[in-house]
Each structure stands twice: as C-alpha cells, then as structure tokens.
Amino acid sequence: MAFEAFLMSRYVPFVADVPEPAVRTTPQRGFFARVIDAVMQSRQRQAEREIARLLEHHGGKFTDETDRLIGKHLS
Secondary structure: HHHHHHHHHEOOOEEEEOOOOOOOOOOOOOOOHHHHHHHHHHHHHHHHHHHHHHHOOOOOOOOHHHHHHHHHOOO
C-alpha cells in the first residue's frame, strides 16, 4: 500500500486543496464616485430637513398648499 502511494505521488500532479472564497466581494467604488455619493446623500438630507421645517411652520399637515410651497421652495 505504501508502494502504491509512492507510485501515485510520482505520476499524479499535486493539487493543493485551496477553498474558493465563500463570498465574492464586489470591487470597491472609486474615490470620485464615493465623493459624489456623499455629496448627493448630504443634499438629500438637507432637502428633507427643509421639508420638515416647512411642514412644521405650516401646521404639520401635508396639504395641497404645503405641497405647492415645497415644490416652489426646492426647485
């Protein structure tokens, strides 16, 4: 039996059992793409704060009038 293992090791190429990564990661976004994403998120939060302030100032109810004011204010 040891002789068979010896013969097999001479004629069968050795392939290490290297496991594939369990989860493939997506490549990280570039620097400028991340900067633009951060700027867009910041502006989105600012717009949401302004909408909340307008709603609070006009009674806290979302009516047609407040919808028009928000549209006029943010455009």
